[in-house]
Amino acid sequence: MPNNSDVTTTDSTDATTRVHDLLLRFPGIARARVTRDASGDLRAEVLGWDAPASSPYVGPLAELDMHNPDEVQFLHDEIFVGESYLDGGIVLRQDAVVFDVGANIGAFALFVGARCPSAEVFAFEPVTDIHQQLRRNLERYGVRARMFEAGLSDRDREVTFNFYPDLSIMSCRSDYASLDTESELVKQYVQNARESGSTEREEHLARVESLVTRDFERSERRCRLRPLSAVLDETGVTRIDLLKIDVQRSELDVLLGIEDRHWPLVQQIVMEVHDEVGTPTEGRLRQTQSMLVEHGFKVSGSEVELLRGAGRYTVRGIRPEYAEDPRPVVARTGNARALRPQEIVSWLAERLPHDLVPRDITVVSELPSH
Template sequence: MTTPDNYLGLPLHQVAAEIERALRRYPGIARARVIRDADGRFVAQVLPWGVHSVTADTGVLAELAGMNMAETRFLHDEIFVDEVYLRGGIVLRENAVVFDVGANVGMFSVFVGARCPSAEVYAFEPVPEVFARLQQNIDERGLNTRPFNYGLSDRDQEVSFYYYPNISIMSCRHDYTNWDNEIDLIKRYVANERRSGPPGRAEHLAEVESLLARDFEFVECRCRLRTLSSVIDEVGVRGIDLLKIDAQRAEYDVLQGIEARHWPLVQQVSMEVHDETGSPTEGRVEQVTGWLAEQGFRVSMEVEEMLRGTGRYAVYAIRPGYENDPRPVVAATGTTHAIKPELVADWLSARLPAELLPDRVDVVDALPQAESS
């Protein structure tokens, strides 16, 4: 008979950790915990990505390699909850090819892996310290993502970047720095979220607000930039289902790095565009939307509610006829796929020895805060 602290001669925590590590690689699972129930059976409890993955148990974000918790939660809410990159009619089809320009620590790669596991992602992040976290998250989650430690631009070059360790999503080329706008962004985001955001976020918003007291300390580093066309030629993709761009004021440069011969390969574009009054980006939305229209896309634009008034706009472009692509749509705004315990169990059985398989898989809305044994 097994004892409460051992299973198959191994410490219980070691067995549980092995199962949990495997479960984190299942598409759509944010976190997993293995417990022993009152009858002594092993039960794998799994928490899906989404609203509950944060509001019910913030520990899920601690399992992602990020720069700090306030920033990681911001990215989670923006990508998983608000689904900012799947608006405007943008979809993910089966076996989609996704280019993630401005990948940061890989939250969008995690999202794509959770919502469209058959997709192949090419992720670009120029800042070495941030890229290391991206690589770590790819490896830990077993994502079908190929990372590149450089950014994209209108030409191949090496430029100076200002990297902000306390808020890495604002890191950018030194010539695109706009400190006043960044400070205003944080103030407006906090104010908007306190006024109309979901409940239970006071501590998170206080953490974000505290960033203002840190004087935006930065580290200057040299980063490599390439053109998207040169990458397409190198990796040999035959099409890009979604080009996602969040390049901190350099978004138009990324578009300029696509040669005319490659534009027909791009089917959808989802991007953040900076259009800041009194700055070099003023008028950029009109410039970007006009350029995409010239390339034959249907273009739309909106302002994300929590970023209203900050000069950030979301631009979406879809190539006419893409709706006739025969591959099924796997992910779109507001659509989720329930995680079925029996499918998780079958998936585990192909990856773990029979003696390590849990007796039962339960899908839950929350995980206990303390470890159980």
């Protein structure tokens, strides 16, 4: 005969785990902790994605599947806090279709899921090691996504990628790799961050800086690349509301993989462009902007602030007629909604038995790992 206390403990653990896992699927919740009080009632604390990440170990990132918490903290500050992909008039409309090219572990896709839950994300990440983390992250948080273990390029082929476990966002095609340039980039980021007054982040910056004081660990992976037009033909997608591209010197190849018949489907583009003096990418900023203008976009560009002097630019293209799209704008710079406990309770009540709905939900500013 089982011990009654053991059964109660197991049931309680199952209940808190079930509620915890469901809370992570509520748009905007990055982390949650569910407990029972002395009376047996469930209570929950939740932390939003846009909460300050003073440390990747206590902030919203702590439960992500990742290689390096410090590089992911950089992504969090850029995407969730800085809203970098919504700058320059970029918006997410109801039921937006978003192509995330260079998805890495899914930070931007998670941002889309948090800010525009009705969106569908097509996420492309060719490196198997990173793609596995992408899949686990998006599935855990319930992002509406189709994931492709492939990159995008001008034609269908297999190529060798350099994979850097310590700095996975720098992983790229071997023939486009420039380790010296990447090391200088990290140093430039740290210097610019310090000059901007980020003294409270010194521990984080020191850890990032230490990456270039030793040899990068590198291994090679064979990866598939496909043209965007082939993917559109395969999936039947008839509209891309936002094409986001961050592919480490391969951005022009992605654009060259769009046939003329498919360009009208793309409504907005936001992309990182490499224009590094004395390298094969020199002059690419002007070339990219000219290509987008020729295809009907109103184009703007700016140097990435924390990477100024490193030849990194953000280019945005928006079709003027997209302003007439009748669907409501769900996400734009500065319109993020705070988590509201009663809305979360109501959402849970539609999905859980009454006795599993927490009696109290508190939005917190910090939630240490445990």
